Amino acid sequence: MEKRITFWDNLKFLLIIFMVIGHLAYEFTDISKTARFLYLSIYSFHMPLFIFISGLFHKSDKFKQHILFYISIGFSQKMFNVLLAFLFHESIHFKLLSDGGIPWFMFVLAIYTLLAELLKDQNHTYLILAFVCLACFITYDSSINDYLYLSRTIVFFPFYLLGVICQPERCLVIKQKFFLQGKILASIFLTVILFLFYFKLNSFYPFRYLFTGRAISPEQFNDYNPLHRLFCYGLTICMSLSIMALVPIKHLTGISHWGRKTINVLFYHWPLIKIIGHFISFKQLYQHPIGMVSYYLIAILISILLSQKIFDYPILWIRKQIFTTKKVISN
Template structure:
């Protein structure tokens, strides 16, 4: 199906997964390079909000009925499967610092699965509200005042990024959106460029946890009553940079558009491969800019390798198995990520 809306969403997903892999590939090097640190924080300004936005686009038909329960079951299955795999590999090979082995503390990028499950559930009560986006934003600000860790069950990220999920759910992919994005392209891109410039000049003033969304204000060392205003300001920046990003996503069919249908396999598998490569010591010898450029080649190789059809055919039975609900209804069919 090559409808403009479907093409746009597939293009969006593929470009986003490229930024995800690039950001994760250069992360071990950001302490060695000002340029990579700026690029890393620049990507984090929009790539999580936009991936959450894309998940909202794909949730338009979600209801708590047979198909909706299948979606939730598959997401939960993927979380349990990969949380187990990551934990076992970490104890035997990765040995990453400060890891808590618990299903209540998502390992690395698996927070996205935990939050995706919750975003779908949150749709049910929020869709009953007349103006759901405003209370979602207020909750995203308020969650930072929690007295306990924001990483537990990805609670902080769930509420911090839920406004972007709602925005995706309510966004209509049509010609009018294309015209609006083109209209604001130059202005939003100019503002985004200013943000990247600010990150390059004042790289120490924005701690990365603000962009991760995984910590409370107290955990980030900001305990004032007005700390939520910082998140509100960051929401504004993320919205502008995200609009700039969306304005450059092509609406026409490209040679790589079909790869946007397989982003789940890239997402779920690239972390395992990257963790293995990091544990092997590959990054320890990357000191010069020329050597650091190998991180980009590594990212490109992972994207191409994991986007091929054979990976989907081989892993889909394991990642999205056919399941049965209590009534004996067989759960199979379209991927929950498409």
């Protein structure tokens, strides 16, 4: 069995916490500056960095099984969400080949795995530049939307390819070589950019549409241009490098293990939030400073809870069905 590098597990668990916090913050962006600040800050790096890590561990062996696994998890999420809506008497929305919600990530990973295999013998540097240029101009195409996850596929694919080009061990060597310098520069950069995000929020907040990777509405076409997309790419890379520089390399009790279960958190966290929301009024809780802090502590507790073994299913069962080697019986 391949030895795991604890740094990547530590980073993944931090990112999944940010994901849950970001989804919680989104619910109150219309009434809270803090929520808008958190939403903007988190979305500026968390999904591109997750996708980079996925590319980093891309493997050609069993790539067909990986594609099937991602698609299976994505559709399982869709059906689970529909079942939950039915149980709580909510309006039911099911789109087979389109999604703006959480399942999109699984389908995009399936597409990236296929593309990486089809293009593995091509010049990856050229491909990254080509997709960056393409992402800069799809803003002007009103036909690009959530159907077939096309917008996010194009926008985030350069990060997956960057991961394919790099190697996990090489990244770790670079981090160790510039350990102190990296932490100092990362701390300075994050302090400055988060200061600007908070105190110049009205100037930066419109970029949230570009950070999500989703297509913008026709009414917003005149608000963005290719330079805005390039700016977002640059900011995302700097934010991601800073986060990577600050995350510890050593094994962290609990965190390093929980970092292996991020797909469980991805699968269950939104349904769990909706269930809790039927018993607790998040809006009333959020109106008080202590309640606001408690609200985001809930995100951390949810991430820890869903990283426990009991939540391995049905993901573990699906994985076993797909990756178990079929025995061939000879006569």
